[in-house]
Amino acid sequence: MQNILRVHNLTVQVFNQSKPVSLVDDISFEIKKGSIFAVVGESGCGKTTLAFALTRLFSGAHNFSVQGKVYVNGEDILELSDEKIRTLRREQIRYVFQDPVQSFNPVKKIKKQVYDALNLNNKSDRTRKLRKIQDLLRKSGIENPDEVLESYPHQLSVGTLQRILIVMAIFPSPKILIADEPTSSVDATLRYRILDFLDEMRRTMGMSILLITHDLEIARRYAEDAAVMYAGRLVEIAPREKLFVQPLHPYTQLLMQYYFKTGDIDSTVTQSLSGSLPSPMYLPKGCTFQNRCYKVRDDCKIEEPPLTEIDNERLVRCPYWK
Ligand code: SF4
Incomplete structure (x- = not known):
């Protein structure tokens, strides 16, 4: 299937007293035309920063820098003029923000x-x-x-x-909809009604959806492919059935093991993981997940592992996934 969105090596940095701090680091993924791609992760992992960067919502913010490539229909939108990006946001890439109350006058x-x-x-x-x-x-x-x-x-x-x-x-009738926690403020019944509606619109309009969520059940039900984000990086990308049935990265495994008991990623990590999500300002040398990982070894503290292809469909950022 053709890809509608291709993201290559996207990095977002904020300058803190002139020192660059990466909020999103070297992210690459692709979204197939007409499909739902979910990005899941706990609060503070960089999901919303990623979504903002994809639509250039940081344009004009003087202390932010966005590097990499974001191709929509083969055109790098990070290179477009301000006028073209406004047209693109009006017609082709639309955004649903998290807080409906704050979004209205x-x-x-x-x-x-x-x-x-x-x-x-x-x-x-x-x-x-x-x-x-x-x-x-x-x-x-x-x-x-x-x-x-x-x-x-x-x-x-x-x-x-x-x-x-x-x-x-x-x-x-946009080509891409970025839905950032579109149902976080509604109850479970309405949540699925809204998502069923979005899914129906995706089918009838041929739209692709980037679904940002900390609700793994939503990702499992609606997404075709999903990526797990941790400390500004993607740590695993896989088709839904593989990610949820046989997660490979230790972080994904822990999420899947405990998530369905708590119903929420943030409660899951509080209850099942020791340590906390490292601040982008104080990331450890090596793997960013080392302080919480049940498989950690000395090697993990030397160099950060790359996101590596395991088979044609999945990528994992851990050399010890087996
Ligand atoms: S690289 Fe090491 S610390 Fe990081 S996830 Fe793999 S085993 Fe855990």
Whole structure:
């Protein structure tokens, strides 16, 4: 299958008193056209920084530097002009942010905010497109779209606001949707309803989705391929069935072993792993997982292992995975 997104050696650094600190380090992966690729990892591992870098949301931030290549349809978007990247973000790569409440202006009605966000300034254009917006809202499970569009954000539930955000993101039929913890603030029933809707839209629109999540069950249910992130690095990439059935990296193994008892990566690591996620400012020499790894040996403290291909489909950052 053709790849829609190819990321090569992506590194994001922030300058702390002129010293570069890597928040995301040398990340490479590819997303197949029309598929869901999940990036999973505990809070603070760099998932959201990665997502921001992919859409150049750090542009203009003077103390950040982004290096590497991000190809969309063969074009490196890190090299595009500001105008082209804005067009790309409007039409081809859309983003759903984590916090639906903070994403809306509290003093404007939803309809006005939807029109502004989708650039529907022309009245006749609006009438035609309003039908599509209402239709998408209905498909997302909102039964009264007219009423919802005439409401202010505080009159709506978090779940409704999240679905409006998703509809705004998929309205232009983008090629890629970056969904950063799209259901972290809703209950389990609504979570799967929203994700089923996204999955249906992926199929009908032929869209690819980069799903950023700390919920392994979501990744297991919806993703075709998944990557595990730790301390700003990818430590394992594999098709879903391999990652969840036979994880190879010690970190992935521990996550899989305990996750389904706790239901959340952050609780899992608190309960099952000693030590803590190292700060990007104070990474140890060698493997970044060494302070928590049950297989650690002296060699692990000398050089950081590379992400190595195990077979045609999976990569692991640990020479002692067997
Ligand atoms: S390289 Fe060493 S410390 Fe790192 S995951 Fe492998 S065994 Fe563990």
